[in-house]
Amino acid sequence: MSDTTVRVDSLPEAAVALLRAVHDALDVPLPGLADEDESEYAALLQRRSHDALAILGCVLEQGHDVIFAAGALRRWTADRPVTYTPWTDNGGAV
Numbered sequence: 001m002s003d004t005t006v007r008v009d010s011l012p013e014a015a016v017a018l019l020r021a022v023h024d025a026l027d028v029p030l031p032g033l034a035d036e037d038e039s040e041y042a043a044l045l046q047r048r049s050h051d052a053l054a055i056l057g058c059v060l061e062q063g064h065d066v067i068f069a070a071g072a073l074r075r076w077t078a079d080r081p082v083t084y085t086p087w088t089d090n091g092g093a094v
Contacts, residue, residue, distance in 0.1 A: 014066040018059065021073040022052045029086035040084035051076045 031041035058064040
């Protein structure tokens with residue numbers, strides 16, 4: 001690794017778009033206290049993690065277009081919305 005500091009604002013727009021798409025795919029709210037909420041949370045996070053890994057693999061190993069990959073991951077994330085009750089700090093669930 002280099003000692004050079006690289007910040008997001010110095011990266012190409014396409015790279016930032018892909019980083020943001022991966023972040024947004026994996027940034028899911030914690031589940032409420034019900035067992036079914038926890039189960040749905042785990043399943044959603046696993047599916048979205050697999051989606052992100054597939055997209056990153058396509059970019060890093062197959063040379064796919066980064067902007068297209070970011071858009072694909074955003075579409076896949078939208079197709080897998082949060083359907084469980086998220087945690088809140090006022091009693092555990094909304």
